[in-house]
Amino acid sequence: GAVVSQHPSWVxxxxxxxxxxxxxxxxxxxxxMFWYRQFPKQSLMLMATSNEGSKATYEQGVEKDKFLIxxxxxxxxxxxxTSAHPEDSSFYICSALAQETQYFGPGTRLLVx
Amino acid sequence: LAKTTQPISMDSYEGQEVNIxxxxxNIATNDYITWYQQFPSQGPRxxxxxxxTKVTNEVASLFIPADRKSSTLSLPRVSLSDTAVYYCLVGxxxxxxxxxxxxxxxxxxKVEL
Numbered sequence: 001g002a003v004v005s006q007h008p009s010w011v012x013x014x015x016x017x018x019x020x021x022x023x024x025x026x027x028x029x030x031x032x033m034f035w036y037r038q039f040p041k042q043s044l045m046l047m048a049t050s051n052e053g054s055k056a057t058y059e060q061g062v063e064k065d066k067f068l069i070x071x072x073x074x075x076x077x078x079x080x081x082t083s084a085h086p087e088d089s090s091f092y093i094c095s096a097l098a099q100e101t102q103y104f105g106p107g108t109r110l111l112v113x
Numbered sequence: 114l115a116k117t118t119q120p121i122s123m124d125s126y127e128g129q130e131v132n133i134x135x136x137x138x139n140i141a142t143n144d145y146i147t148w149y150q151q152f153p154s155q156g157p158r159x160x161x162x163x164x165x166t167k168v169t170n171e172v173a174s175l176f177i178p179a180d181r182k183s184s185t186l187s188l189p190r191v192s193l194s195d196t197a198v199y200y201c202l203v204g205x206x207x208x209x210x211x212x213x214x215x216x217x218x219x220x221x222x223k224v225e226l
Contacts, residue, residue, distance in 0.1 A: 002159070036216075043200070044216040070129075082225070093156045100145045104156035 002097050003027050006105035013084055014113055020080045023094030029074035030096035035067075038091045038107075050077040062091045084112040117201050117217040124223050132187045133220050135201035138182045143205035146177060146184045151198045151219070160186065160199075196224045 003026040013019050023033055031052050036044040048069055049057045056069035068080040077096075081088055089112045095102040118136040125131045137146070145164055149157035161168055163175040163184070174187040188195060199218040 004156075006156075043218055046215070046221060091154065095156075101147060101162055102202075103159055104149070107154065107156045109154065 002096075002098050002101070002103040004094065004103050004105040006092075006094055006108050007011070008108060008112075009106060010109040012111045012113065015085055016083055018080055018082045018112060019084055019092075020078055021092055021110075023077045023079070023096070023105050025075045025096040025098075025103075028096070028098050030077075030098065031074060032097040032104065033071060033077040034095045035069060035077075035079050035092045036095070038093060040091075044093060047079075081110065084110070086112045088112050116215065117203055119192055119199075119201060119220045120219060122221040122223065124217075124225065125191055126225055127192050129191050131191050131195075131222060131224075133186045133188075133199055133201075133222070134183055135186070135202070135203075135217070136213060137203045140181050140203055141205060144181075144203050146175065146181075147177065147202045147207065148173070148184075148186045149200045149202065150195075151200065191224045193224050193226070196222060198222070220221045 005024045005026055007022045011019055033050040035047045038044045039048050046059050049061045050069045050071040052071045052074050058064045065081055071077040089110055091107050091109055093107040095104045147162040148160040150160050151157040161170055161173045161175045163177050165177050166217050168175045178183045198221050200219040
């Protein structure tokens with residue numbers, strides 16, 4: 001149980017384009033999901049908290065207009081990186097909350113050229 | 114959220130028991146302690162979670178002293194495939210957002226023959 005998927009697993013895009021990443025809880029409903037970013041050899045950094053049916057809560061320093069989050073259902077949250085630039089290249093990981101435990105997706109590798 | 118401190122790295126050999134300790138002096142009353150394992154380019158995988166005393170599952174044990182200011186993840190007989198980064202995460206997740214979910218540096222465990 002408690003399986004979380006992400007799509008795509010990796011994506012390459014040109015600078016200035018937008019990229020959407022999906023996060024799905026496959027066998028449970030998640031009112032709350034989280035989005036993290038991880039740079040090479042570094043720990044995970046929380047970007048935002050996504051709550052179904054309401055606006056996401058962003059961490060300090062994370063631009064809400066650049067990283068658009070939509071949590072339209074109890075099993076799906078999406079992260080859209082708008083006008084991507086090379087510095088946005090990173091490993092993006094989502095998690096879904098089940099009781100007091102976060103279950104993580106496999107991650108999405110984004111490379112912006 | 115309680116800040117966590119872990120050793121940066123640990124080395125072990127196959128078949129040995131490995132204990133990784135995490136310090137969390139500022140743990141709050143409602144905080145849980147959760148340990149994750151992460152392989153390169155993958156999302157963290159849930160290992161074990163506890164609140165106090167000892168918790169055991171099929172892969173690990175978690176020891177939490179009475180004051181809860183630290184916790185120790187115990188891997189009974191490690192193998193090469195246990196080489197990974199191990200994170201402890203301490204907190205009481207508030208679904209309303211405003212969470213300060215901070216992953217520490219993690220512990221890079223290297224298991225050798």
